[in-house]
Amino acid sequence: MNAEFTVEEQAFQAEVRVFFENEFPAEYRAKVDGNIRLSKEEIVNWQKILFKKGWAAPSWPVEHGGTGWTQTQRHIFSTEMGLVGAPEPVPFGMKMVAPVIMAYGSEEQKQRFLPDILASNVWWCQGYSEPNSGSDLASLKTSAVRDGDEYVINGSKTWNTYGQYADWIFCLVRTDTTVKKQEGISFLLIDMHSPGITVKPIVLLDGHAEVNEVFFDDVRVPANNLIGEENKGWTYAKVLLTHERTNIAGVPRGKRRIKALKRIAAETSDGFGDSMMEDSAFSKKLAEIEIELKALEYSELRTLAALSVGKAPGPESSILKIVGTELAQRIDEIFVELSAYNSLPFVPEQFEDGFEGEALGPGSSAASALTYFNNRKASIYGGSNEVQRNIICKAVLGL
Amino acid sequence: MNFSYTEEQLMLQGMVQKFVQKDYDFDTRNKIVASDKGYSEDNWQTFAELGWLSVPFTEEDGGFGGSAVDLIVMMEEFGKAILVEPFVPTAVFCGELVSSLGNDSQKADLIEKIMGGSLQLACAHAEQSGRYNPASVSTTAVTEGDSIVLNGEKISVLNGANADKLLVVARESGETTAKDGISVFIVDASTEGVEIQSYTNVDGKNAAKITLTSVKISVDSRLGAAGKALPGLESGIDRATLAVCAEAVGSLEALLKKTVEYSKIRKQFGTPIGTFQALQHRMADMFIECQLARSIVIMAAMSLDSNDSDAEKSKAVSAAKSRIGKAIRKVGQESIQIHGGIGVTNELDISHLFKSVTALDVMFGNSDYHTKRFSSL
Structure with missing residues (x-):
């Protein structure tokens, strides 16, 4: 047993590290460190830098433009990316719809969609959840009725992350209402510029609108945008859900944030003549999250090692999702506690590009409450943490 | 990167499992606890014959290798059976003290006797x-x-x-x-x-x-x-601490397994209690705790086997003990709760596992102590 990388892996790590240090633009890095959002153009530009290097989609097979890396190389890549604060490519195209197109799409669909996803020429979003279908996703109602060579779509989707930027949406739609709910669902690709689509922003509790509602009003979609067979969409979607999700645990981001906490704590007065680093209650909390992150990191490495020797992915991703999101939320809380009064001003604009007002408190103190608010979503999305616990009960404990 | 046990480690694990299944059921264990010495001298001789008492020692000292991963493989199985033989005090803790502090003649004299099973320390x-x-x-x-x-x-x-x-x-x-x-x-x-x-x-x-x-x-x-002697004493305590962490991982696994099994057969309101989501999610959390506990013990064992500095090794062990302490409280208490009334009787192994992990939480410093030590290193 050992957690060390081979000489080749270490060389790869060094190469990747140098690339991120040099190629992730310094102004983007400054924004990420200051909790300022990257614009659509900046995100796309960063993904195009990765594409130019041939590193846009490490998890894809080589024939479609993937890297052919091992599990460990992919882990190293994703870790190094997280450590400099570079955003992971937006997952909806690369990691969500692309694997489904590869597995179940026609040759024509592969040719039509995959190259533009790889090159970040089109922005995809996800059309799964509906206002009345959250954790019980299979109860979805948005309908697709066949009319000649087209489907006619009516209904609405919600929680579309970055729907405002999207060119395309992949949707689960109901094509049969007479059978068991899972058996009447189809997987359909829809052009977001089609007549009859309306995107309405949803402002979240941090004052920002990163998610949207998407309304479909008699939207006509060519039937050749259907993936695979009609009414088999649930099966395809489930494959997508179990598809490998790298960095689900968020270990590198956690490490970066703990470093930031220590830096800010050293600059923050405890009110009694010392810094917050000297506060025993605070330093105990800090130690606890550092220890939890270690336990999480080694759980992730164990999972990775098992995958590397060909074991099928089990419920490990549920553990990593639960523990990773709960730890991230714990770190959010500690940021708020550390920021004290500086966490209170509600100035969402200060995290947008071009804000010229005064920053309050050391580091990114004023971002702390908004980040805390926003990130409550983490234990809800991607299958709520309760759904993940159900999966563990069923798959591991046999309950 | 490799998280698999070697052939030798799998053999060692298999050997301990076989011994425990054959010679260390719960009743036998309780008789040993109630005996005069509180451990079985016959078992101790068996341990010596099987080479288990040599596991903590390096080949240089005449032992099996002294790998911390080998040690956690054994301790986990001991923990599952709540074994009471004094392996940790004699072979691990005192063994490490002799090995790290002793001169050649002291080592030659004591280590051979420890491995041979003729000396209790x-x-x-x-x-x-x-x-x-x-x-x-x-x-x-x-x-x-x-x-x-x-x-x-x-x-x-x-x-x-x-x-x-x-x-x-x-x-x-x-x-x-x-x-x-x-x-x-x-x-x-x-x-x-x-x-x-x-x-x-x-x-x-x-x-x-x-x-x-x-x-x-x-x-x-x-x-x-x-x-x-302080650095040597600390390294002895660190190794013993790792050993009890791994012992706790074994006991926690046993608590989880027995609790899940019980929830499938115990019926109330006409249905097994394991069908209640209020209990299911608690068992899912117990499972997560067991996994995190195992991960951090592996991390600490790897650190002891690596070229890390003494401070890094101590820090890794303290991280493990701090985290295991939390897992002990959570898994231990939930096991009793899900068993209900029978869980607070002296009759079931559940309550003995619970008492055992509670003691392991205290041994060589509890969670609070090790969290503080982690911060200070």
Whole structure:
């Protein structure tokens, strides 16, 4: 047993590290460190830098433009990316719809969609959840009725992350209402510029609108945008859900944030003549999250090692999702506690590009409450943490 | 990167599992706890014959290799069976002290006897006023010619009543909590002035309070250089701490497994209680705790086997002990709760596993202590 990388892996790590240090633009890095959002153009530009290097989609097979890396190389890549604060490519195209197109799409669909996803020429979003279908996703109602060579779509989707930027949406739609709910669902690709689509922003509790509602009003979609067979969409979607999700645990981001906490704590007065680093209650909390992150990191490495020797992915991703999101939320809380009064001003604009007002408190103190608010979503999305616990009960404990 | 056990480790694991299944069921274990010595000498001889007592020692010292991963493989299986034989005090803790502090002749003499199963040892380090701090030593060691005279009181000496020899931590110079001035002495348990009050801990293991009144020993019984024993003592405590962490991982796995099984057969309101989501999610959380506990113990074992600095190794062990302490509370308490009334009786192994992990949480420093130590390193 050992957690060390081979000489080749270490060389790869060094190469990747140098690339991120040099190629992730310094102004983007400054924004990420200051909790300022990257614009659509900046995100796309960063993904195009990765594409130019041939590193846009490490998890894809080589024939479609993937890297052919091992599990460990992919882990190293994703870790190094997280450590400099570079955003992971937006997952909806690369990691969500692309694997489904590869597995179940026609040759024509592969040719039509995959190259533009790889090159970040089109922005995809996800059309799964509906206002009345959250954790019980299979109860979805948005309908697709066949009319000649087209489907006619009516209904609405919600929680579309970055729907405002999207060119395309992949949707689960109901094509049969007479059978068991899972058996009447189809997987359909829809052009977001089609007549009859309306995107309405949803402002979240941090004052920002990163998610949207998407309304479909008699939207006509060519039937050749259907993936695979009609009414088999649930099966395809489930494959997508179990598809490998790298960095689900968020270990590198956690490490970066703990470093930031220590830096800010050293600059923050405890009110009694010392810094917050000297506060025993605070330093105990800090130690606890550092220890939890270690336990999480080694759980992730164990999972990775098992995958590397060909074991099928089990419920490990549920553990990593639960523990990773709960730890991230714990770190959010500690940021708020550390920021004290500086966490209170509600100035969402200060995290947008071009804000010229005064920053309050050391580091990114004023971002702390908004980040805390926003990130409550983490234990809800991607299958709520309760759904993940159900999966563990069923798959591991046999309950 | 490789997280698989080697062939040898799998064999070792299989051997321990086989022994435990055949010779260490719950009733047998309880009879051993109730016996005079509180452990089975026959089992101890078996351990020696099977080579288990050599596992903690390096090949240089004549042992099996001294790998920390080998150690956690064994300890986990011991933990599942709540084994009470004094493997940790004699072979791991005192073994490491002798190995890291002893001179060649002391090592040759003691290690061979430990591995052969003919010597029981106990380390008398803890004191009432010292809590978990290994540097807090008020027991004194005064040189008088060729002799050394020991005076003081030691608590929670694991295996204290059964030890042939005690490894006594005493101060030759400096203030009570000074890092310098601490030595370890080999003292025959039968030496005049050594008073041993034996008792059984909540986990069924033997321990003792030991009073030293003008105990006169030879100057040759000092283990290592005068006053310089603290680093060796800490490395001994670290290794023993890792061992009890792995023991706890085994016990927690057993608690989880037994609780899930019980929830499938115990019926209330006409249905197995395991069908209630209120209980299911608690068991899912127990499973997560067990996984995190295992991960962090593996992390610490890998660190002890690596070229990490002493401080990094100590930090890794403290991270593990701190996290395991939390897992112990959570999994232990939930196991009792999900069992309901039967969980608080003395009849089931559940309650004994619970008592055992509770003791393991305390041993060599609890969660709070190790969290603080982690911060300070």
